[in-house]
Amino acid sequence: MNVGVAHSEVNPNTRVMNSRGMWLTYALGVGLLHIVLLSIPFFSVPVAWTLTNVIHNLGMYVFLHAVKGTPFETPDQGKARLLTHWEQLDYGVQFTSSRKFFTISPIILFIAASPGDETRTVLMTSLPGRQGIIYRVSMLILNKAAGVFSKPSRREIFEFLRSFNFRPGNVFLHKLVLGIETSCDDTAAAVVDETGNVLGEAIHSQTEVHLKTGGIVPPVAQQLHRENIQRIVQEALSTSKVSPSELSAIATTVKPGLALSLGVGLSFSLQLVDQLKKPFIPIHHMEAHALTIRLLNKVEFPFLVLLISGGHCLLALVRGVSDFLLLGKSLDIAPGDMLDKVARRLSLIKHPECSTMSGGKAIEHLAKQGNKLHFDFKPPMQRAKNCDFSFTGLQHVIDKIITQKEKEEGIQKGQILSSAAHIAAAVQHTTACHIAKRTHRAILFCKQRDLLSQSNAVLVVSGGVASNLYIRKALEIVTNATQCTLLCPPPKLCTDNGIMIAWNGIERLRAGLGILHNTEGIRYEPKCPLGVDISKEVGEAAIKVPRLKMKI
CATH class of the missing domain: 1.20.58 (Methane Monooxygenase Hydroxylase; Chain G, domain 1)
Known part of the structure; x- marks a missing residue:
């Protein structure tokens, strides 16, 4: 040996x-x-x-x-x-x-x-005051190896670790984006990190003001944005405990939306970008809505998205951060707009239970007290085998019914009908059936063309109208019948907010898309399409949709 x-x-x-x-x-x-x-x-x-x-x-x-x-x-x-x-x-x-x-x-x-x-000045400046305990903790490790048992107490070690007060997204994560949203009547801002942690947010809603005027008045919305945007952005930054110099970029809605409202957000953002010397990320409002779900769930591309709000109604296949195929859209007004107009025609703002609610919310609330079968409203575009939507015709039919009922009850326009709850229930049901059928066809088209997975396809529903639980239940019937998963952001993220804009900025930063270091020539776009329009191809496919029983 x-x-x-x-x-x-x-x-x-x-x-x-x-x-x-x-x-x-x-x-x-x-x-x-x-x-x-x-x-x-x-x-x-x-x-x-x-x-x-x-x-x-x-x-x-x-x-x-x-x-x-x-x-x-x-x-x-x-x-x-x-x-x-x-x-x-x-x-x-x-x-x-x-x-x-x-x-x-x-x-x-x-x-x-x-x-x-990723280093933080606050971390470095906090070290000198901890040198004593750092030394003792270090000696604990060395002494243990040498068999010496002199050491600081557990309480000292605990206080040492706790004193750093690390926050998610604050020390090790590099990308921090400030998102600013002013596309319509909400002034919103948020700071989000690259893993989806919302570090700070703030929002100012103009709903109460616009309820009094019976709708959004663009110049009024513009003035309210101007009065509140600086305060809202500062509040979001203060809550996040992130200094402006630490931001990786500033993302702002520039399309589509109300021209006067978009202008306020863009002007403020460009001044901030110039002051801080940060990259600017222009955001498409509908793309931001579509990708909000990825903030909360691990949703892989491709997936189908239905965006329904007061200004939009569309179906699209999302293949990437900025890669969309448009399957169908509203040919006239959006469902949220139609529901708001019906609520105004019913004078629901005078209803004691609905006086502080938006039109769509008032319809949903009152519909619970009505019978959806009391009025027989036919869903629009029943013969058109495409994925487009239409709501103007339904609105006109309802307007005629309301006028007729006012005469029958002997009341003036502006007074509340005794059948208002039945009308609200019927219009909500008809709207839900119309949206569900077009969505059903979109799912069948995508699966037929192998654009979506046959077994684990995902339908994401977002936008203000997506917070309507009755419409969600109608869509759930469709997804159950087509073996799809239905995902909806919480109501807070369905309506306009700064979080979705900041998150879309994060998505674009990670993908390296649309990051501007020179903002010269950047303009807002009140009207802007989403992705590549293949709705004509969908119509030519003429897919027949099986009848589903909408037992809601």
Whole structure:
């Protein structure tokens, strides 16, 4: 049996770790590790650099200071089996080229990573006051290894760790986007990080003002935006505890919407961008609505989206962050607009239960008290085998019914009908059936063309009208029949908000799409289509939709 390593034999560890090939392999391994981490979705450059350092340091610690023996020889290794790789290196001689290489390499890696690392001034300034306890915690680790039991108390360690007060998205995450929304009648702002943490938000609703005027008056909306936008943005930033200089970009709705409202948001944002020298990300309002679900759920592309609001009604296939196929849209007014007009015609603002509600919300509330079968309203466009929508005809029919009922009851226009709840229930049911049938056809078309998965397709419903639970239930009947998953953001994120704009900015930052460093020539667009229109192709397919019983 060997009792030692013969001096005539070269320790295999020494030979291998002293070779230039080992140095090259080491450098290539670190580089490959960094590339692999960069390729992982949702990992920012700073996160990849941080993990590269951590994994490298842990790996080298285990390899050099924990593993013992010579893995290239038989188990009978003499005294080498008791030595770590570091102790075997160069027979313990100090300051050899190999020892210098393995000592300096981690330092070089740390310095190389520093420009990309996410650091915070507040973190650095908090360290001096903690030097005493840092020293004692460090000594605890060293003393434990040496068998010495002098150590700080658990309470001191706990207070030390707690004192840093790390917040999600505040230290290690690089991308922070401020989103600003002023496309219609809500002034909103939010700060969101790249993992979807909402760090701060604020919103000012103009609903109460516009209820008094019977609808949105663009100049009034514009003035209210001007009066509130600075306060709302400042409130969102203050709540997030993120200074403007820490933002990665500013994202703002520039299309589509009310021209006067869009102008306020864009003008304010461009001033802020110029002041802070940050990139600007112009946001398509409907694209932001469509991708809001990815803030909350891990929804992969492609998926089908139905956007229903007071200004829009459309069906689209979402294939990427900025890749949409438009399957169908409203040919006249949006469902939210139609419901608002019916609510105004019914004078629901005078109803004691609905006086503070928007038109659509008032219809949904009153419909619970009515009989949907009391009036027989026919769904629009029953013969058209496409995915387009129409609501003007239904509105005119309802208007005639209301006029007729006013005459029958002997009341003046502006007074509340005794059958108002029945009308609300009937119009809501008819609207839900119309939307459900067009959506059903869109699902069948996408599956027929292999645009969606046959077994686990996803339908996302968003927009202000998507908060109507009755319409959601109608769509749930459709998704159950077509083996689809129905996903809806919470009501708070269905209506206009700054969170969805900030999140769309994050999506675009990660994809490298539409990030402007020069804002010269940027304009708002009151009207703007969504994606590539293939609605004609859908109509030509003439897909017949099976009849479903809408038992809601």
